Amino acid sequence: MELLWRSFFQDAEEDRGMNRRRFKMHDLIHDLAQYVSKTDCTLVDTSAQNVKEKGRHLSFSFYNVSFFENLSTLVKANKIRTFILAYDKWKYDQGKIEELTLKKLIFTFRYLRALDLHGLNMKMLPNTIGTLMHLKYLDLSSNDIEVLPSYITKLVNLRTLNLSQCERLRELPTDIQKLVSLKHLDIEDCENLTHMPCGLGQLTSLQTLTLFVVSKGPPSSSKHCVGLVELNKLNDLRGKIKIKNLARLKDATPEFKAANLKDRQRLSELELDWNLESDDGVDASDDENSMDSLQSHESLKSLRVDGYMGVRVSSWLSFLTNLVVLSIDSCKKCQYLPPLYQLSSLRGLWISNMDGLEYMTDGDMNDEISASLASPSTFFPSLHTLFLGDYQNLKG
Structure with a gap:
């Protein structure tokens, strides 16, 4: 909103009364923004020769260049803060990144703050992800991941974890409470999730939780079975949340009340x-x-x-x-x-x-x-x- 007031954006549109806004940038402002950021921000060309040693934010088209071959040429920019591996699913039937390539990527850019690997048909994430100790933003959406490695809980600075549309994802990390900085957990359309992990309610800074899955069996009957009481301490929740499988809870009025939805005044969408x-x-x-x-x-x-x-x-x-x-x-x-x-x-x-x-x-x-x-x-x-x-x- 501050950028809008400063005329960085031309106007804003609100989506059907929801808390979702779209902003438009004037062509002149866009050109100026590109000009002043050309040293820091780079869209890698086909030869990967336009990467500057002092660059900080890198976008790499998965199909415009041979990603694995050119990765070695990017070592000179090893202090990259943002890495976006862009894949246009409308142009290509399928894209896939190999585990070996991922490991090399993680090893090369140890100081990453933001890593975007969405839509690459990944089936697993290497344990080396836990070495990116500075990482604040991780986008793994629209992948084929079934289980996240436990090492992901070492990312103590992680604020945003986007797993939306990971339709094969079965479970979240059991020690999720170790992600002490997490504010945004987007698991929208993760329809294969069977339960929520114990410790979720300890993430008191959480602002975004798009899905809550009620598990089979009574709460606390196993380390996997947690109930709606986990929502009780998440006082800062906002935006959208879907609560799924409510039919599994029988005669559980106290537990429903413990969710305390009536005090969640920042929630805008509820399913x-x-x-x-x-x-x-x-x-x-x-x-x-x-x-x-x-x-x-x-x-x-x-x-x-x-x-x-x-x-x-x-x-x-x-x-x-x-x-x-x-x-x-x-x-x-x-x-x-x-x-x-x-x-x-x-x-x-x-x-x-x-x-x-x-x-x-x-x-x-x-x-x-x-x-x-x-x-x-x-x-x-x-x-x-x-x-x-x-x-x-x-x-x-």
Whole structure:
């Protein structure tokens, strides 16, 4: 924002009311920025001869040059602080970096602060990663990694670990609490994760945690089984979080309350996913109690509820006055929704796969009709998109 105020950026756009902004830079400012940073920042050309000994930030195209052959020519710039190995997945079917090459890269640039290796189809990360003691930013997103080496917990200065879209990742390091500086852990779309590691709740500086997976079995039954209580001390969480496999928790109201979502005023996007493995033995009252206990702060801007098996949706939805987007999907036993027409900021409403729903409100329908006629400006005043789909019993 300071750069915007100083006219470094031309303007800013906010994405559908969320805490995501896009900034535009004027061509003249862009050219000037390139000119003044040409010594420090280098986009390596095909011959790898334009790398300067005093360079600090290096971007290397994975396919424009023979990466392994030219790596030896980069030793003269061994004090590189930023290394981005760029791979354009839209141009190439697949790219792959070999473990031997990775080890040489890590050995060559021992003073790295930022390392970007996204989208390279890596299946494993060498243990030598633990030698990059100055590393603050590590992007391993969109790779085929299944398990991270335990040596990664030696990166005590690491602030950002991006593992998003690592769809084969099964588990996080067991001693994750040793990453004492970690502020951002992005594991969005890591759908193969089976549990969260013990010690996660000790990372009290954590600001970004995009996914929390509820494990099978009761909390503390093994070193792998941790419950929602791990969220209790993460008071600085912000942005987006998805809580997955809520259906695995039965009669666990105290644990849901321990997550303390209602005090997380910096969270802007919340996804509650029950992810039923089967409909057998589902107790509607269990789900209703759990959802009541997951009440969120009124500052929330986006809420998605998926697979919930309660008969009614919690009334606290009606108090989310800043909500911009609401999606309720596959809640097949749900018969009642709280009044939603009063949500003054709501722009998008998606409700689908609700076999039990007959009416869009649990109140008197005449009251809502009267409200819409008497004061149209207060009846869904901001609604821009409405999607209703896959109903079997909808009457009104």
